[in-house]
Amino acid sequence: MQELTLGTLIAVFEEIFGTTLFWAMVVFGVLVAVAFIYILIRDRGISSSRLVRAELVAPVGAVGAVLFVQYMTSSGFSDIGGPIDVIVLVVIAVAGFLGLMILTYVIESLLHRRALK
Template identity: 50%
Template sequence: MEEFSFMTIIAVFEEIFGTGLFWAMVVVAAVITLAYLYVLVRDREMSMRKFLLAQVSMPVGGAAAVWFVMLMTNSGFRDIGGPIDWLVLLGVFGAGAVGFAILVYVVQSFVRGKTTDA
């Protein structure tokens, strides 16, 4: 592999998850991101109470992301070979944690509506 491009990354993810699931995950991530932006514009501020609960839920999202990737790649922790594997695993955990926190914040905002922290 002499050239590394964005299309190469997409091809690798399509190979890991399958084309349909990968693009479904991209669409879901885009919808959650747009919902988050909508909530921020609608409320004109971040609720620290909702933000705290979202942060507390981050380990759940990170663990779920690692579990999902291990399930989809048909791998286990015994298959982790070197430092790059651990870095990728930490990246998956971090991405899952942040994504889940955003999802929790959005769901709270839609369920509870705009609240004041005072």
Template identity: 50%
Template sequence: MEEFSLLTMIAVFEEMFGIALFWIMVSVAVVITAAWVFVLVRDRSLSFRKYLVAQLSMPFGAVAAVWFVLWITNSGLADIGGPIDWLVLLGVAALGAVGLGILVYVVQSLMRGRQSEV
């Protein structure tokens, strides 16, 4: 890979996940992000209770993201070769944790509505 560009990365992810699954994942991420922005604008502040529950769910998101990538690539932890593989796996775990945290916060906010903090 001589040239590092956004289109190159999209092609790599399309090859890795398949075109349909990749674009479904992108669409879901855009919808969840838009819902999070909506909730933040609507509530005008973060609810620390909802934020705490969202943080408690983050380890599950990290494990699920790593498991999903290993499943999609037909790999296992024994196939991890060098430091770059560990860094990529840590990045996947971080993105999974943040993604599930945001999703949990949004779901709580949309289901419970705006609640005043005491």
């Protein structure tokens, strides 16, 4: 691979996850991001108590993301071959952590509208 382009990344992710699952994850991610922005505008800020509760759930997202990608790629921890593999694994874990944290914050904010603390 000579260049890393958006088209190349999309092709790789479609190969890993399958076209339907990949685009479903993209749409879901966009919907959660839009809902998060809506909540930030509606509440005029971030509620610290909701954020702390969301952060408590987030490690499950990090572990889940790593295990999900390893399942989809039919690989395991023994297949980690070098520093770039560790970096990719950490990026996947951070994405899962942040994704579940934001999703949890959105769900809690939509279900329980309270004054900001």
